[in-house]
Amino acid sequence: MAIELYATAGSVEKDLRNHVVIVVDALxxxxxxxxxxxxxxxxxxxxxxxxxxxxMARQLGNQRVLLCxxxxxxxxxxxxxxxxxxxxxxxxxSSRVLVMTTTNGTRAILRARDAKALFLGAFLNAAAxxxxxxxxxxxxxxxxxxxxxxxxxxxxxxxxxxxxxxxxIDGNQYMDDLAxxxxxxxxxxxxxxxxxxxxxxxxxxxxxxxxEEDIRFCLQEDVMDAVPCYMDGVIRDYSA
Amino acid sequence: MAIELYATAGSVEKDLRNHVVIVVDALxxxxxxxxxxxxxxxxxxxxxxxxxxxxMARQLGNQRVLLCxxxxxxxxxxxxxxxxxxxxxxxxxSSRVLVMTTTNGTRAILRARDAKALFLGAFLNAAAxxxxxxxxxxxxxxxxxxxxxxxxxxxxxxxxxxxxxxxxIDGNQYMDDLAxxxxxxxxxxxxxxxxxxxxxxxxxxxxxxxxEEDIRFCLQEDVMDAVPCYMDGVIRDYSA
Numbered sequence: 001m002a003i004e005l006y007a008t009a010g011s012v013e014k015d016l017r018n019h020v021v022i023v024v025d026a027l028x029x030x031x032x033x034x035x036x037x038x039x040x041x042x043x044x045x046x047x048x049x050x051x052x053x054x055x056m057a058r059q060l061g062n063q064r065v066l067l068c069x070x071x072x073x074x075x076x077x078x079x080x081x082x083x084x085x086x087x088x089x090x091x092x093x094s095s096r097v098l099v100m101t102t103t104n105g106t107r108a109i110l111r112a113r114d115a116k117a118l119f120l121g122a123f124l125n126a127a128a129x130x131x132x133x134x135x136x137x138x139x140x141x142x143x144x145x146x147x148x149x150x151x152x153x154x155x156x157x158x159x160x161x162x163x164x165x166x167x168x169i170d171g172n173q174y175m176d177d178l179a180x181x182x183x184x185x186x187x188x189x190x191x192x193x194x195x196x197x198x199x200x201x202x203x204x205x206x207x208x209x210x211x212e213e214d215i216r217f218c219l220q221e222d223v224m225d226a227v228p229c230y231m232d233g234v235i236r237d238y239s240a
Numbered sequence: 241m242a243i244e245l246y247a248t249a250g251s252v253e254k255d256l257r258n259h260v261v262i263v264v265d266a267l268x269x270x271x272x273x274x275x276x277x278x279x280x281x282x283x284x285x286x287x288x289x290x291x292x293x294x295x296m297a298r299q300l301g302n303q304r305v306l307l308c309x310x311x312x313x314x315x316x317x318x319x320x321x322x323x324x325x326x327x328x329x330x331x332x333x334s335s336r337v338l339v340m341t342t343t344n345g346t347r348a349i350l351r352a353r354d355a356k357a358l359f360l361g362a363f364l365n366a367a368a369x370x371x372x373x374x375x376x377x378x379x380x381x382x383x384x385x386x387x388x389x390x391x392x393x394x395x396x397x398x399x400x401x402x403x404x405x406x407x408x409i410d411g412n413q414y415m416d417d418l419a420x421x422x423x424x425x426x427x428x429x430x431x432x433x434x435x436x437x438x439x440x441x442x443x444x445x446x447x448x449x450x451x452e453e454d455i456r457f458c459l460q461e462d463v464m465d466a467v468p469c470y471m472d473g474v475i476r477d478y479s480a
Contacts, residue, residue: 151417178391
């Protein structure tokens with residue numbers, strides 16, 4: 001098995017068709033999507049633009065559709081849910097179709113849509129997504145959303161967590177240099193992930209917006225077994 | 241002061257005109273260029289293509305010109321010097337004009353040519369290049385060459401060394417997430433840089449080609465005070 005890690009969607013120069021891809025946007029898009037699927041959402045449709053989301057919801061045209069997402073980490077006016085995983089409770093999302101747009105996460109998912117298989121990962125489902133990826137192939141690429149086109153420590157630490165679970169399954173791996181770095185950082189910081197993220201750009205931005213509870217929620221490891229899987233424009237539970 | 245770090249030339253999405261840029265290709269392009277300038281080379285002209293180098297040397301048309309560089313880490317047929325810093329001795333390079341082409345390093349230099357000031361850094365001149373950069377501005381971007389368009393641990397560790405010297409000058413800095421990561425890795429590994437690079441893609445490639453002595457040479461810290469500076473297509477000593 002080989003594990004490659006990319007810090008941003010823009011840094012992937014190769015064709016991903018022979019790779020199983022795990023997209024990571026730990027704070028908060030993939031965490032919210034995993035929570036939604038865990039809590040019974042029927043599907044999630046990721047779209048790039050706010051207007052596109054509104055139009056998609058109009059076309060789907062029924063009461064089971066929820067408009068979800070953020071711009072600059074803030075809620076979008078008139079949308080049902082923001083990008084806080086705390087909002088994706090069973091009573092809100094169960095059996096619903098979610099149309100979702102997020103700044104960095106959606107871009108990463110769309111970049112990887114030609115992958116052999118495409119899963120969504122976060123700390124919440126690290127072990128489960130590692131197992132699903134391994135079932136689907138030998139060449140695994142983890143693609144981080146990053147923050148505004150740049151390397152973001154929260155995504156890298158989350159990738160380190162997923163890599164450690166992949167190594168639990170099969171310890172004999174080729175890892176590229178960034179995958180090695182992520183594992184080193186995760187092993188150094190796993191005892192206190194929240195403290196280790198102090199000073200990092202994205203976390204400080206979320207803190208400034210009063211989102212400490214979201215951060216705390218998203219840093220829980222292996223508490224969900226939902227593995228959102230993207231295929232032909234729609235995200236559904238892999239086990240379904 | 242603010243310090244940003246980019247793992248590859250392709251990952252820079254912003255305009256660098258207001259930044260002082262340090263280009264790092266520690267194994268081996270910037271190490272060779274620093275060694276050349278330290279040993280009295282008059283100037284270095286970086287070009288992208290082998291044919292371009294040959295044509296440039298023809299135009300310059302005198303015996304003081306040396307053709308230098310590599311392709312896939314190997315010497316280029318008919319060129320005077322390869323990309324090994326061990327070849328850039330005083331007796332070979334003193335008073336010479338070097339026309340140089342390297343796979344990743346040249347690309348990074350050309351990406352940053354609009355910078356407010358552009359210096360070349362490596363372990364060899366970490367303290368000297370940090371001081372020169374700080375003299376020229378508050379916003380410093382370190383731009384790594386990377387390996388074949390990807391994050392390369394040797395360049396990141398070298399950037400960590402340069403960042404630690406920048407903090408020695410002024411400890412109160414904004415650092416982006418990748419700069420923080422580089423400093424963490426450097427602080428963890430500085431006691432044995434060579435061992436820490438075992439398993440990394442670029443180092444293993446150089447080892448397979450029998451270049452262990454080059455690696456050993458390039459990992460020496462602060463042994464040179466030459467600071468190559470790029471301006472208008474030509475690299476010269478900053479102090480000159």
